[in-house]
Amino acid sequence: MASSDVQTVSSGADKAKLGLAVALVLGGFVAFYLLGGRGALAQWGALIVALAAGIAVFAVSESGKQLIAFGRDSWKEVKKVVWPARKEAMQMTAYVFVFVVVMAIFLWLTDKTLEWVFYDLILRWR
Structure with missing residues (x-):
């Protein structure tokens, strides 16, 4: 069993x-809302100062x-990613579009076939 370094206890000062x-x-x-009558500069100034202090x-x-x-560790990992070349990205995008079109046609044909079987052959509603 692996031990975890996750610590959930925080000090009173941190809380x-x-x-x-x-x-x-x-x-x-x-x-921001209480300073509505004082003008936009006072409203936005108070909001921005309070947000900056909170952050x-x-x-x-x-x-x-x-x-x-x-965030720093995530940025380091993003820098390690090997991004595909433009040609490879375009090919993969084309594959996805072709797959979507083929799947749409397949689902449409399946829907129409089931509609024909149920409504025309079994139920004879048409």
């Missing part, structure tokens, strides 16, 4: 940071650090 981040984001939305607080929390590390 407080996450709570503060959520409160800042929600406060930004509340401020900054989240980024310094343990969950934020793990998310940033995950």
